[in-house]
Amino acid sequence: MGDKNVLRFTLNGRQVEVLAEPRELLVHVLREQLGQTGTHIGCETSHCGACTVDLNGESVKSCTVLGVQAEGAEIITVEGLAKDGKLHPVQEGFMQEHALQCGFCTPGIMVRAFRFLNENPDPSDEEIRLGVSGNLCRCTGYQNIVKAVRYAANKLKAARAQA
Amino acid sequence: MIPASFEYHRARTIDEALELLAKYGEDAKILAGGQSLLPMMKLRLASPGHLVDISEVAQLKELREADGLIRIGAAATETALLHSALLRGKCPLIGEAAAQIGDPQIRNRGTLGGNLAHGDPGNDHPSVMIALGASVIARGPAGERRLPMDGFYRGLYDTQLEPLELLTEIQVPTPPARSGAAYLKLKRKIGDFATAASAVQLSLGEGDTCARIGIALTNVAPMPLRLSGAEALLAGKRITAELIEQAAQIATGACDAADDFHGPSEYRAQMAGEMTRRALAGALERARRD
């Protein structure tokens, strides 16, 4: 019982293969087996959202998903947001708008904001707040986080208009 | 925090899930969204030897309407309920409640069937389904059973489901024309369970009298509470502000809430009354416009 299984999934566009016990949470597989420590563990009780990753195109709390459930899945973590050395507009927004202080919540919120803007490319401030409501930040007071997501929304909109 | 060891099985079909349950017996548990079960396993409040994952069984995610019945697969996620045009058009109460559950990440995983089967009085769908007059379909070794949601709960975390049974489908009678509904939930912040919540589904008949009404409360007793007394008070009548007031008082009187971090029991009972007052007024207004 509890034997390790070979687990294969796509992480940030790359095929990965790890050995994991069924009881290992996805966040532990990412951090401990794959060394991808951008995904943080805040509460480990499904409340804070620091462990948010993108699983098959949906935001999930990776402390409340089993690693084995990722078999065959496509996962995006904060490490996958930047492309070719260029920050993703969400990351740029967090920098420009000072949307972090200690930074502990930041990877989870950015991965969530990335997906949220895919689902709702032109959100109101209210919708942004609801969109990232599964992510807690103890430092910023959220004001600048909303501004950062708005920055990214505008930048992505401009890029779409050009394309 | 990690769960105790277990073996993991991913079911592809309903039959496969049932076979796995039959094979591993009471040592097996169904894993749907995992948003209640995994936290309990991390705290070792549950330590099943086998998990049967139904979250990718396509048959359990279907959402359709036929013959006056809305049929929702048990593994449909809250997000799927929220995005369903069918529900928005024909039974908006379900999506209104789903929007007030957890947060976006929780809603992406959590399922309607899991929310109903879990048996936590804080779960929001049970009172909604009772107000709607819904039933669930359970499949097990003895075949298929249809269980009305009213009477489904036996106590805290205790339902009519047998250990080897799988909840496959939720069946909701399609509300007729001139129906209105509301789910009013008081909570401290997003992601919290209700301090008190009230679900109302009503339909108007001739002369704007109340042709059918269902009222039920969330998280103010060990089980969801159907307010039969308030339903009887309003049925067949034109609903007035005085009647709404009386129904709200029945709600307050029916509560058996604990003193806990949600607030003292007296406060929660008063809030159950207030949520019922607002839900009735909201549902009535919507029915008149429907």
Ligand SMILES: Cc1cc2nc3c(=O)[nH]c(=O)nc-3n(C[C@H](O)[C@H](O)[C@H](O)COP(=O)(O)OP(=O)(O)OC[C@H]3O[C@@H](n4cnc5c(N)ncnc54)[C@H](O)[C@@H]3O)c2cc1C
């Ligand atoms: C931070 C947080 C906030 C939350 N807030 C709310 C809230 O505001 N309101 C609310 O209602 N809920 C809330 N929840 C709980 C959430 O909605 C869960 O998703 C739900 O309670 C259980 O559904 P699930 O699909 O995740 O089930 P699981 O966790 O997978 O299973 C729960 C139980 O049901 C059984 N089960 C599941 N599916 C079936 C089936 N088809 N047949 C038979 N048995 C089955 C399982 O064996 C288990 O015992 C919250 C959870 C978290 C982590």
Ligand code: FES
């Ligand atoms: S670490 Fe997963 S929600 Fe907090």
Ligand code: FES
């Ligand atoms: S920046 Fe510190 S928790 Fe968000």
